[in-house]
Amino acid sequence: MRRLWRSVLFLGRDSRLRAWLKPWTDSLNTFSKGHQSLSVVLGMAVVTTVLPFIILFPPFAGFATQGDWVQGFASAGIFVLLALGLNVVVGLAGLLDLGYAAFFAIGAYSYAYGASPFAGTHFPFWPLLLVGAMVAALFGILLGAPTLRLRGDYLAIVTLGFGEIVPVVFRNADTYTNGTNGISGMYRPALPVTGTFLGLNPVPYYITVAVLVALAMVFLYRIQDSRLGRAWMAVREDELAAASMGINTVTTKLLAFAIGASTAGLAGVFYASKVTIISPDSFGFTVSFTILAMVVLGGMGNVWGVAAGAFVVYEIQSELLKQMNGFVEHLNLPPINLGVTTIDLAKVDFLQYQFLLYGLALVGMMLLRPEGLFPNRRRRAELHDVDDAEAANQELVEA
Amino acid sequence: MRLLRAPAVKEATPSSDTSAPALVDAPLLRLDDVHAAYGRIEALQGISLEVRRGEIVAMLGGNGAGKSTTLKTISGLMHPHTGRIELEGHDVTLVPAHRLVKLGIGQAPEGRRIFGRMTVLENLQMGAYSRRDMAEIDADYDRVFGLFPRLQERRSQSAGTLSGGEQQMLAIGRALMGRPKLLLLDEPSMGLAPVLVEQIFRIIRDINAQGTTILLVEQNALMALQVAGRGYILQTGKIVLADTAAALAQNEQVKKAYLGG
Numbered sequence: 001m002r003r004l005w006r007s008v009l010f011l012g013r014d015s016r017l018r019a020w021l022k023p024w025t026d027s028l029n030t031f032s033k034g035h036q037s038l039s040v041v042l043g044m045a046v047v048t049t050v051l052p053f054i055i056l057f058p059p060f061a062g063f064a065t066q067g068d069w070v071q072g073f074a075s076a077g078i079f080v081l082l083a084l085g086l087n088v089v090v091g092l093a094g095l096l097d098l099g100y101a102a103f104f105a106i107g108a109y110s111y112a113y114g115a116s117p118f119a120g121t122h123f124p125f126w127p128l129l130l131v132g133a134m135v136a137a138l139f140g141i142l143l144g145a146p147t148l149r150l151r152g153d154y155l156a157i158v159t160l161g162f163g164e165i166v167p168v169v170f171r172n173a174d175t176y177t178n179g180t181n182g183i184s185g186m187y188r189p190a191l192p193v194t195g196t197f198l199g200l201n202p203v204p205y206y207i208t209v210a211v212l213v214a215l216a217m218v219f220l221y222r223i224q225d226s227r228l229g230r231a232w233m234a235v236r237e238d239e240l241a242a243a244s245m246g247i248n249t250v251t252t253k254l255l256a257f258a259i260g261a262s263t264a265g266l267a268g269v270f271y272a273s274k275v276t277i278i279s280p281d282s283f284g285f286t287v288s289f290t291i292l293a294m295v296v297l298g299g300m301g302n303v304w305g306v307a308a309g310a311f312v313v314y315e316i317q318s319e320l321l322k323q324m325n326g327f328v329e330h331l332n333l334p335p336i337n338l339g340v341t342t343i344d345l346a347k348v349d350f351l352q353y354q355f356l357l358y359g360l361a362l363v364g365m366m367l368l369r370p371e372g373l374f375p376n377r378r379r380r381a382e383l384h385d386v387d388d389a390e391a392a393n394q395e396l397v398e399a
Numbered sequence: 400m401r402l403l404r405a406p407a408v409k410e411a412t413p414s415s416d417t418s419a420p421a422l423v424d425a426p427l428l429r430l431d432d433v434h435a436a437y438g439r440i441e442a443l444q445g446i447s448l449e450v451r452r453g454e455i456v457a458m459l460g461g462n463g464a465g466k467s468t469t470l471k472t473i474s475g476l477m478h479p480h481t482g483r484i485e486l487e488g489h490d491v492t493l494v495p496a497h498r499l500v501k502l503g504i505g506q507a508p509e510g511r512r513i514f515g516r517m518t519v520l521e522n523l524q525m526g527a528y529s530r531r532d533m534a535e536i537d538a539d540y541d542r543v544f545g546l547f548p549r550l551q552e553r554r555s556q557s558a559g560t561l562s563g564g565e566q567q568m569l570a571i572g573r574a575l576m577g578r579p580k581l582l583l584l585d586e587p588s589m590g591l592a593p594v595l596v597e598q599i600f601r602i603i604r605d606i607n608a609q610g611t612t613i614l615l616v617e618q619n620a621l622m623a624l625q626v627a628g629r630g631y632i633l634q635t636g637k638i639v640l641a642d643t644a645a646a647l648a649q650n651e652q653v654k655k656a657y658l659g660g
Contacts, residue, residue, distance in 0.1 A: 227528070237517070243495075244574075245529070248495070
């Protein structure tokens, strides 16, 4: 039995299996290098098709209906978008942004002003996606222009401040934002084929967000390999050296902020159209923090890794923890007597311990696998000194 | 809008005998009474100097004399609060660093500052960031690898794992990839073994012979005065002596202060 477990756990490391799979993985790798955009789209198509069938597997089947799962996936997609955007700012350009949720809020409120009874407007959803992205990008530039002279910790503090200011403004500008109550009754998106999306049917939302994520990923892969992508990398490593290579560091950093913010704006518009009610409380620091945790856990700098990290973290946080209550109740565990106090796991609300569990996951992750679940090549090398070892070997060979 | 790049013309007359430079209309670089400050501390108190095409000029001086600050103001990483900097007769006093690279100023900054997590080749690629003439860039890789064969061997190795000497070579090679008219070198010999120092200075002379003008900051005055045609001696933000390298090497004061008697 133990051997069986071992073979399952170390499947990926089994050399015979690897050798056997090698022709396939190799040709897959060559294909994805040659046709990056196509393989991203195909990959997303496969993932989108496969995910709803999670219901066929025993541990997941009991938790919720297929509809609920798909609903959850559609919401997870929002966070995947957010994480992809923050990855540009933090992972590629190396600018620590602790107030990223502000751009999410700006996107959501843009939609509220474009399509809600409160604003008395009803523009269609699809162009508003672009508008939301552009408004958020504009605010990204407005925030960035005066502050990007700051570096590291100082920049982080300023973004933290911005992240606090935006919800506070939305909360207190009653006349324009309906204050704490927020704006409700947003019109839902519509397509000629499907008609207006319905709140009870998550499938159109699910497919829409999958398409948005796929587009964002294609775009981000392209930009990562562009001149701008290389400039970000240089700025992240050494700003002064980057400047003396002829890189306009200010524009480069502003573009990172703007592109990151526009992705959050996109996510905000989609979010507002899906939940149809937004309030300032949905965009606090915990949201910024969650997205940052997703980026770090997934593997900063790696597009697929960040997307997967966001998805996994979201599912654990809002699906698994929710189900955990019911799951543990079913186990009928006797209360644990610790002498001083007794712990009855059946009565614990695991949702309340969300951030404790996050914290533990983050600490554990930083200790065991600081490069994230799916790191990019560069960062792994940097954290594990792989290159150092290689260099040493090379020198030995030469000597 | 981007102007088409004219085919590279070797405008400089490469010559190791720069003590009697030919007269040209405007010097490649001219600093006129440049003052620069970090906050309230004035690091440069009126620097005036000239670098003509094809020269190697050395700037010598002790710690805190303002040598690196002078280079920073030339490369636009810092701006003077008074004074004027001219490149080929044009005022570039307030031009930002990234645009000066396009105008022909390349530098291997103090402390090398290579991109440690990129490979050697990627570092050189970054050096050519301001250019788009792909064919010429390819030729320049070969030129850099010709000057530094060591870098070619290590081209796909991550730059942070190079030895100090190799990193210095990479810093110089990277600056050359921008095809500068004027190459600024900040302490290229710092922290290197004597054999490597000689090698670096030989290469500096080769680069100059290939037509690149060089402004060199050094603590190693002996080596610097051997390769340079002229030199300036800096002290607490001022130029205290300017002469040909040969004359400086014979100067009693210089000997006492920088050449070890």
